[in-house]
Amino acid sequence: MKESNVGTIGVLTSGGDAPGMNAAIRAVTRAGIYHGLMVYGIHKGYDGLLNGNMKEMTLRSVGDIIQRGGTVLQTARSAEFATEEGVNRGISMAGVFGIDALVVIGGDGSFRGARDLARQGMKVVCIPGTIDNDIACTDYTIGYDTAMNTVLDAIDKIRDTAYSHERCSVMEVMGRNAGWIAVNCGIAGGAEAVIIPEHEFDIDKDIILPIIEGRNRGKKNYLVIVAEGIGRVEEIARYIEDKTDIITRETILGHIQRGGSPTMTDRVMASRMGVYAVELLKNGKYNRVVASRGGKITDYDIDEALNMKKTIDEELINIGKILAL
Ligand code: ATP
Numbered sequence: 001m002k003e004s005n006v007g008t009i010g011v012l013t014s015g016g017d018a019p020g021m022n023a024a025i026r027a028v029t030r031a032g033i034y035h036g037l038m039v040y041g042i043h044k045g046y047d048g049l050l051n052g053n054m055k056e057m058t059l060r061s062v063g064d065i066i067q068r069g070g071t072v073l074q075t076a077r078s079a080e081f082a083t084e085e086g087v088n089r090g091i092s093m094a095g096v097f098g099i100d101a102l103v104v105i106g107g108d109g110s111f112r113g114a115r116d117l118a119r120q121g122m123k124v125v126c127i128p129g130t131i132d133n134d135i136a137c138t139d140y141t142i143g144y145d146t147a148m149n150t151v152l153d154a155i156d157k158i159r160d161t162a163y164s165h166e167r168c169s170v171m172e173v174m175g176r177n178a179g180w181i182a183v184n185c186g187i188a189g190g191a192e193a194v195i196i197p198e199h200e201f202d203i204d205k206d207i208i209l210p211i212i213e214g215r216n217r218g219k220k221n222y223l224v225i226v227a228e229g230i231g232r233v234e235e236i237a238r239y240i241e242d243k244t245d246i247i248t249r250e251t252i253l254g255h256i257q258r259g260g261s262p263t264m265t266d267r268v269m270a271s272r273m274g275v276y277a278v279e280l281l282k283n284g285k286y287n288r289v290v291a292s293r294g295g296k297i298t299d300y301d302i303d304e305a306l307n308m309k310k311t312i313d314e315e316l317i318n319i320g321k322i323l324a325l
Contacts (some may be wrong), residue, residue, distance in 0.1 A: 004284035006123065008038040009055060010099040010132040014045035014106035014113065015070040018129045018143025021071040021105055021265030026062035027274020028103050028127075033059055035282050040097055043183055044074045045106070046081035046113055049090045054097060055219045059081035066267055070145070075106070086211045087116045094122060101281050103274075105129040105142070108306065111289060115302045123286035128199060129270075134178035137300045138291035140258045142273065145265040147174065148184055154253055155189035155223065162221035167212060168248040170224045170237045174257045179312055181257075182227040186320045192222045194320055195236075197229030207236065208243045210324055215246070217325075222246065229284055272297050 011028045013021045025041065032039040041061070042054040065072050087127045094102065100262045101123035104114040107130035113125040128135045130149035151173050162169045175181040187210025192214055193207045193230035201207075211222050224240070226233050237250040240248070273290045280288055287306040291298050300308075 004282055005280050006100040006286050008036065008040065008098045009101045009278070009281060010042045010049070010094060010097070010105060011057070011073070011103040012039040012045050012048060012105070012147040013073050013075045013129065014041035014104060014110035015075060015077065016107065016130060017071050017075050018131045018141070019146035019258070019260055019262040020270040021075075021129050022065040022141040023262060023267045023270035024105050024127055024129060024142055024274045025071065025073055026066055027271045028278055029062045030059060031275040033279035035278060037278070040099060041073050044076040045078060045110070046090060047076040047078040048073075049093055049102075050078065050081055050086060052093050062285055067261050069261055079163040081113055087113075087120055090117060091120050091122055096124070101125070101286065103277050103281075105128065107132065107141075108135055111302060111306060113137075115287075115306060118287040118302060123281065124302070125286065126289040126305075127273045127277050127278050128289065128291065131174060132176045132178050132183070134176060134310060135289075135305070136205060136291070136310035137289055137305040140252040140292040142266055142270045143258075143262070144180070145269075146260055148181055148188070148262045149263055150257050150260055151181060151185045151253060152188050154251070154256070155185060158251060159221065159223065160188070162223065162249075165247065166220050168222040168224065168237075168240055168244070168246045169227060170233050170240065170248060170250045172226050172228060172231065172233045172252045174249070174253070175227050177229040178310070179227045179229070183312060183316045183320060186225045187316065187323065189223060189225070190323070191225045191320065192324050193224045194317070195225070195230050196227045196312065199317075203236065203239060204243075207240065211240065211244055211246065214324075215244070218308045
C-alpha cells in the first residue's frame with residue numbers, strides 16, 4: 001500500500017439522519033487520531049463545509065455519543081452545494097482549514113456531492129448512512145437495523161390492538177423508493193401482504209385475496225405493510241374495508257423510524273466502517289465508498305458505486321408470502 005500524504009481530515013453527516021451516524025463519527029474521529037491525523041467535525045453537512053462551520057475533534061468530543069440516535073454534527077440538505085460554484089467554494093473552504101480529505105456519511109445524494117468534490121481534486125471517502133438500505137454497492141447501510149427494530153416494535157403494538165378488535169392494520173413504513181424495511185418487517189411482523197415500489201401490485205390479488213383467505217382459515221387480525229414509495233395508505237385502507245367489511249385502520253409511522261438509540265448491529269457496523277474509511281485514507285486510497293459485502297467490509301470506486309443498481313431480494317419476498325398463509 002502506498003503511504004498517504006493526508007494529515008488533516010474532515011468528517012460530516014449529510015442527507016437524512018440515521019441512528020448509528022454518531023457511532024460512525026466517533027469511529028472516524030478516534031481512528032483518525034489513533035493514526036496521527038487531525039480531525040475536523042463539520043457541522044450541518046455540506047452547508048457547514050461551504051460556511052466553514054467546523055471545529056477540531058478530540059478523543060473526548062466523541063465521548064458518550066455511541067448510544068445516541070441522530071447526529072451530533074447535525075445534518076442538512078444544501079441546494080447551494082449542489083452547484084459548480086458550491087462545490088468550488090467547498091474546496092476553497094476545506095483549503096482554509098488545511099483539510100486534505102473528507103469522510104462523508106450519508107446516502108447516495110451525499111455521495112453525488114462527494115463525487116463532485118472528488119472531480120475537483122478533493123480526496124473523499126463515503127460511508128453509507130441511511131435507514132433505507134438503498135445504496136447498491138453495499139448489503140448494509142448504517143441505521144437500517146435500528147429503523148427496522150423500531151418498525152417491528154410498532155407492529156407488535158398495533159397487532160395487540162388489531163387482535164383485540166379483529167381489525168386490519170395498514171402501516172406505511174419508510175424506505176424512500178426501496179422496499180427493504182417493508183419486506184423484512186413484513187416477515188418479522190407476520191404481515192398478510194407487503195407492497196413495495198420495486199414490484200407492480202394488484203390490490204385485489206395482492207391484498208384483498210390474502211386477507212379473505214386468511215379470514216377463511218380463521219385469522220382474527222390482519223397486517224398490510226406499504227412502503228413509503230407507494231404511499232396511498234388511506235386509500236388502500238378504505239378499499240380493504242369496502243371489499244371485506246373488516247374494520248381497517250391506517251398508520252403512517254413517519255419520523256419515529258429515524259430516531260432512537262442505535263442497535264448493537266448499527267453500532268458495530270458504523271464502528272467497522274468508520275475505522276475502515278480512515279484506513280483507506282491512511283493507505284492512500286481515495287474516492288471510495290465503504291461497503292459491507294457478505295459480512296466483510298470492502299470498498300468501491302465512487303463512480304462505480306453510484307452506477308450500480310440495487311435490486312430487492314426476491315427470496316425474502318417469497319419467504320414473506322409462504323409464511324403469510
Ligand atoms: P437520504 O437518502 O438518507 O436522505 P441522501 O444523502 O441521499 O440521504 P440527499 O438529500 O439526496 O440525501 O443529499 C444530501 C445532500 O447532498 C444534498 O442536500 C446536496 O447538498 C448533496 N447532493 C445531493 N445530490 C447531489 C448531486 N447530484 N450533486 C451534488 N450534490 C448533491
